[in-house]
Amino acid sequence: MTLEEVRDRMKAARVEIAENRLEVVRRLLTDALRPIHAMDSRAHRTLEPAVTFETVRARGDHGQ
């Protein structure tokens, strides 16, 4: 993500960030969005964003 993209997003979101802080924000966003932009959404058509928590334990002896 470039600083220009950060400025474009700020404009769209109607927020202001000091010019001398933009690089910090750019790095934070770049790291956060890298895996998202790397993901091919079409490869996981049935994947939904909802989160569930499985409470049924896998079969196994679980040790002693």
Added chain:
Amino acid sequence: MASEELFYATIRDIGARFRRRALSPIELTRAHLERIEKLDPTLHAFVTVTADRALADAKAAETALGRGDISSPLLGIPIGYKDIYATRGILTTGGSALLKDWIPDEESTCGVRLQRAGTVMLGKLITHEFAFGIQFPGHRFPAAKNPWDLERMPGGSSSGSGAALAAGMVFGALGSDTGGSIRGPASLCGIAGLKPTYGRCSRAGVLTLSWTLDHTGPMARTVEDCAYLLQALAGYDAADPASSREPVPDYVAPLGRGVRGLRVGVPREYFFEGVDAEVEKGFEQALATLRQLGATVEDVQIPNIQSAGAFMAIMLSEAFAYHERDLREHPELFGELLRDRLLAGALITGSEYVQAQRIRALLQADMNAALRRVDVLATPTSPKPAATFAQVYDPDYGFPRGNTGPFNMTGLPSLAVPCGFTGAGLPVSLQITGRPFDETTVLRVGHTYEQATDWHKRHPTL
């Protein structure tokens, strides 16, 4: 002044002293208040010391003991709350100038449960600003210092909780963990900290950072002490929409069953990138100890682990959603670093947030698959030992990459337990993660390892 040994005793040991009348809750509470008065002007772990309340709690505990009521192992035990837990009639700041005068008229569910268990509340412990920012010099509330090295951070955001425990000022503390805020300070302060399964402990009455990532949980100096605290905290709460009705098992009794036959999985990808050599050495020695104790150790794969950084997109988006109105109306009341981090959340699109949640589902499926093959996962907790204040105050420091966030994404129970020290005397830590609602196994592995080592018996010189 009481001896150092008293301040670093275990909850079990203190309970035994109470029962044989070798110590009284009031005596213990007074000793702790004196210790706080002596040490906290340097450590800054407390925002508010509630001496009157503590002595009233101690008196109630003493009365209960006098009538033979020993049903709660936490009776008369002095503890502290991270200052994002609402306390009725007591200042609750969130470490923020925005809430510098906020006195809630409600109590968090966790606070209520600890009071029912007979604990003694010594006070409120400093948190990073709204559990996400760092208090720079000049902030309304000074940052806590790491008792192992006063030039270093104790980690965060449960910074006061970690520092107070390492300094022997409390026996237990409430922490909260959105991306590692229980386990990080536990790791950097040489104590134990448990992030339970999402939904296991109530978040009602606790300031929000990120709804789908926030967890509450216990911090203490030993795994057994964490188990005692979890026993009091765990269970359904209608006031928390994410609260689970999963039955609460006995967390303490199974601790002594050992690890023979248990399978420990080590995800070698992602969790070792950029790890300090001394942290890695401590971790590998911990694995060797677990093998000696009868566990089997094998590498496991988490295929989508490199996507775990999407965690930050979820946290930033949800944190901005929570704070947006205050940010727009009172930006000057937020620290500069926190304000930048929160505003970054405004720059993430709806589509990116949804994709981050889909990545989360992939990661969850991967971890569930790995945990069908092994009983727990083991990784270093923090990739590096505690950073200096000079390092984190550097504008280029950024947000440190951690090993804890993936388990907030997946909601799995995850424990930090000390596993050594660096050559400079800084604690390093082992992270043990288990299946949903299987805190019992996680605690059992941590306790067995801890009892085979003496890391938890070392304390800073203050």
